[in-house]
Amino acid sequence: MAWVTITNNPTWQYNNAPANPGTDNKFKKALWDLQTNGIRSTGQNHEVYVEVRKVGDTNRTRGEMSKTYWDNH
Structure with a gap:
């Protein structure tokens, strides 16, 4: 697992190897199956x-963030 700084947003990082949630939660597993290297493609050119x-944050995760938005700003 590695935390990588988000392009065009140096105060945030993303995990490029999120843990597999297993089969206990089918919804989370279905979403996990749609991602590669910590980036999920939602179709219609949105990632x-x-x-x-946040950089320096010890909390594992603060949720999700649009890659498409930050790639274009």
């Missing part, structure tokens, strides 16, 4: 970082 945190 999402699936696990983000």
Whole structure:
């Protein structure tokens, strides 16, 4: 697992190897299956970082963030 700084947003990082949630939660597993290297493609040319945190934050995750938005700003 590695936390990588988000392009065009140096105060946030994303996890490029999020943990597999297993089969206990089918919804989370279905979403996890749609991601590669911590980035989920939602179709229609939109991508999402699936696990983000602020640089220096010790909390594992603060949710998701649009990769498409930050790639274009």
